[in-house]
Amino acid sequence: MKRGWKVVSMIILVAILLGAVGVGVGLMTGGDVTRVADAFDERYHLWAYIDLYSDYVRELVSVVGDALRAPGA
Amino acid sequence: MNAINKQKFLAELGKLLTFMYEEDRQTALAMYVKMFEDAEDEQALIQALLSPTRQAVIIARAYNARARKLQVESHTREELGEEAENETTPDYILAIDEVYQAAVPARTAATAPLKDQFSLFDAAAFEEEEEDEDGDSYDEDAYEEDEDGESGEPLDEEDDAYDEEDEPLTDEEDDFGEEPEELPDEQPEIGALDDPGEELEPEDAGAEPAPDEESGAPDGEPAEPLPIELTAAAEDADAPADEMDELLRDYARAEEEEAEALAEELILPEGAPAVGEELLPDEDVYEEVYEEDDEEDYVEDEPYGAAPAVSGETVRRVRPGILILYLIFAIPLTLLGIAVLLIPTLLCLALAVGVIAAGLAAVSTAFSGFPVFADIMIVIGAALIILALGLLFLWLFFWFIGGAIVGLVRAVVALGGRWCTKEVPA
Missing domain, CATH: 1.10.287 (Helix Hairpins)
Structure with a gap:
């Protein structure tokens, strides 16, 4: 198990470093994060999903809070 | 009939003592051969010795390879004409002597060397012999001290403990110091398994450097590095005594566990005598059977004080x-x-x-x-x-x-x- 942790952590570190380098190179060569986010939103409707799930979580939290604050609870 | 006999015991011991210098190993084996010859009952002696491994551990504990190397080198200088120095008897010889005294107490008096005989188990005589190889090896003072004041009885001419498979020995062959050139007659039982063709020369033990000509090892180096644990114990002779005891206990425990597992496989009743080599392929089973019988004796005779841990066999209930x-x-x-x-x-x-x-x-x-x-x-x-x-x-x-x-x-x-x-x- 210890060896597994070692191997996995090494792979994760390398992947994160490569990802960071990729993002850095992209930003330095004229990449635009807003443009990328718009492209993803257009393709996968990410903001719609994010809004949907954030509303759901907000509602869940308020319901649980009301139940806990209710008299006799 | 028996799972282990003199030959097997000595052969196994010879294998286990490969960490020693060759002449020391031969000396030790010669002392065990002598022990078997002096014992009235071979099986009783094997029972008292418990196992070759245990004896090897006892020797390893007493064996200081570095000190022996120095002794060997000083001997080499003596041979080159330098001034002779006083030597002390190696510790492992004293250890084997103790084992001998414990294992063959009844025969000690009977096997006392004759006036002109040399005893390998007489430490003082051994020293004397090494100092003056040409002189008479008999040391009357040492002899009397060794025998606790008993006068030396003549050695039995009949060799009771001698195995049937061995070639018969003459009366003179009972003593190594007296007739070293006769020993090779019996040596093949040891040497055949260890170093064929090599003669047993106890008189020369420690008197020559330790070149292992057959293995090609450099002068003064042990023939083989095995077994690792024993070699480590022998090399690290300065280690604390409790570490040694722990090592000994580990050995004994491992032996007992192996023997227990074998006995279970063979479905042998506890304490049952050995019924044949086919049923008892390993000497450890033999050991287990006889250790249980003589557990109390073993505790008393244990030379290194590890008895409670070794003999205290427990089961989980x-x-x-x-x-x-x-x-x-x-x-x-x-x-x-x-x-x-x-x-x-x-x-x-x-x-x-x-x-x-x-x-x-x-x-x-x-x-x-x-x-x-x-x-x-x-x-x-x-x-x-x-x-x-x-x-x-x-x-x-x-x-x-x-x-x-x-x-x-x-x-x-x-x-x-x-x-x-x-x-x-x-």
């Missing part, structure tokens, strides 16, 4: 009441623990699947939805980071399954084993 109580509480608690651990486990699995899917989608999108190279680089970089997180969650899932949950179950079982059983003497 279940305590039913506590076991039932433990099961009543442990099973629900364990199930509860597993259920609690399953929550993060499944959460990790869900996150891993979701994040890895998102990462793969990002990679596929990078090559299909972005015309600008810089944007592609950003997306690929972000996808790698997302995949790394997905891998982390996946690993956490496996860790929870294989480490946490399995570990919990194992811990509960181990705790039950410790609480619900007790060790009792076998």
Whole structure:
């Protein structure tokens, strides 16, 4: 198990470093994060999903809070 | 009939003593051969010696390879004409002598050397012999001291303990110091298994440097580095005594466990005598049977004080009441623990699947939805980071399954084993 942790952590570190380098190179060569986010939103409707799930979580939290604050609870 | 006899004992011992210098090994083996010759009952002697391994450990404990190397070198200088120095008897010879005194007490008086005979078990005589090889090896003072004041009785002409398979010895051959050139008659039983063709020369033991001509080892070096534990014990002669005792106990324990396992396989009743070599292929079984018979004697005769740990064989016995109580509480608690651990486990699995899917989608999108190279680089970089997180969650899932949950179950079982059983003497 210890060896597994070692191997996995090494792979994760390398992947994160490569990802960071990729993002850095992209930003330095004229990449635009807003443009990328718009492209993803257009393709996968990410903001719609994010809004949907954030509303759901907000509602869940308020319901649980009301139940806990209710008299006799 | 017997699982182990003189030949096997000596052959096994010879193998185990390969960590010694060759002439020391031959000297030690010669002393054991002499011990067998002096013993009235060969089997009783084997029983008293317990096993070749035990004897090897005793010798290893007393054997200081570095000191022996220095002695050997000083001998070499003597041979080159330098001034002779006083030598002390090697510790391992004294150790074997102690074993001899403990194992063959009844015959000690009977086997006292004659006036013109040399005894390998007489330490003082051994010293004298080494100092003056040409002179008469008999030391009357040492002899009397060794025999506790008893006058030397003539040596029995009949060799009771001599094995049938051996070639008959003449009366003079009873003593190594007297007739060393006759020893090779008996040597093949040892040498055939160790170093064929090599003659046993106890008189010359320690008198020559230790070149191992057959193995090609450099002068003064041991013939082989085996066995590792014994070699380590011999090399590290300055180690604390309790470490040595621990080593000895480990050996004895390992022997007992092996013998126990073999006895169970052979379905031998406890204390049953050996019924044949086919049934007792290993000497350890023999040892187990006879150790149980003579456990108390062994405790008294134990030369290195490790008896309680070695002979105190215990078995684990279940305590039913506590076991039932433990099961009543442990099973629900364990199930509860597993259920609690399953929550993060499944959460990790869900996150891993979701994040890895998102990462793969990002990679596929990078090559299909972005015309600008810089944007592609950003997306690929972000996808790698997302995949790394997905891998982390996946690993956490496996860790929870294989480490946490399995570990919990194992811990509960181990705790039950410790609480619900007790060790009792076998």
